[in-house]
Amino acid sequence: MATFKMGLNQLEETLLKIEAFLGDADEKTKFKAMFICEELLTNLVRHADFEDRTPTISLKIESDKGSGFVMEYRDNSKAFDLRSHKDPNIDAKIEERELGGLGIYLVKKYAPNLEYKQENGSNVLRLSL
Amino acid sequence: MEVQSYMENGVLIVEPSGKLDTFNAPKFGAELARLLEDKPASCLLDLSGVTFLSSSGLQVLLAGAKTSKKEGINYRVFGMQEMVNDVFFLSGFNNFIESFETKQEALT
Numbered sequence: 001m002a003t004f005k006m007g008l009n010q011l012e013e014t015l016l017k018i019e020a021f022l023g024d025a026d027e028k029t030k031f032k033a034m035f036i037c038e039e040l041l042t043n044l045v046r047h048a049d050f051e052d053r054t055p056t057i058s059l060k061i062e063s064d065k066g067s068g069f070v071m072e073y074r075d076n077s078k079a080f081d082l083r084s085h086k087d088p089n090i091d092a093k094i095e096e097r098e099l100g101g102l103g104i105y106l107v108k109k110y111a112p113n114l115e116y117k118q119e120n121g122s123n124v125l126r127l128s129l
Numbered sequence: 130m131e132v133q134s135y136m137e138n139g140v141l142i143v144e145p146s147g148k149l150d151t152f153n154a155p156k157f158g159a160e161l162a163r164l165l166e167d168k169p170a171s172c173l174l175d176l177s178g179v180t181f182l183s184s185s186g187l188q189v190l191l192a193g194a195k196t197s198k199k200e201g202i203n204y205r206v207f208g209m210q211e212m213v214n215d216v217f218f219l220s221g222f223n224n225f226i227e228s229f230e231t232k233q234e235a236l237t
Contacts, residue, residue, distance in 0.1 A: 034181065
């Protein structure tokens with residue numbers, strides 16, 4: 001198990017540490033895990049509103065024999081349940097196609113068991129791969 | 130992330146390699162946009178060396194497809210590794226970008 005704590009200016013080094021921790025896991029599972037981590041953390045750095053709080057961001061990853069990994073993600077930004085985020089229209093013609101929402105859409109596809117709750121003022125996401 | 134490009138039988142082939150993630154995709158995007166400014170008749174992306182694709186990489190592929198559509202450039206991709214292909218199809222990009230397994234198939 002490992003816990004990664006991240007400041008808003010530590011996105012790249014945090015993703016590299018996570019990648020190193022995942023090590024020689026199954027390639028597909030590792031790809032999905034890195035995809036989810038990148039989308040969640042990039043989205044947070046770009047869009048999250050921490051109001052007047054000092055950003056606290058953590059990601060706990062445990063190996064799980066049954067699946068691959070169990071991840072618990074926490075941040076203290078404004079409440080945001082990504083499960084309710086509107087999905088993009090992936091059947092749209094190219095002229096109408098927009099990229100917004102695609103990262104979150106794919107996170108939900110790769111982690112259909114995603115759970116969300118608010119706990120002590122933090123967004124908490126749990127998922128397994 | 131490296132980007133190579135060359136002409137083969139009148140087709141511009143662009144070959145990014147490494148991760149198309151939030152840190153590296155912008156470099157590929159800038160290079161692709163520059164290459165498409167010359168309005169080649171065809172642009173074929175060789176994605177065989179791409180090991181990771183996030184929504185930042187998808188954004189670059191989409192921008193290239195939009196420019197190509199506008200300029201009448203025949204824009205296709207080939208050689209995607211399994212999970213890159215998975216992201217591409219889950220995103221519905223196959224609706225507007227033709228993809229092939231090999232360069233030979235893409236060129237015929």
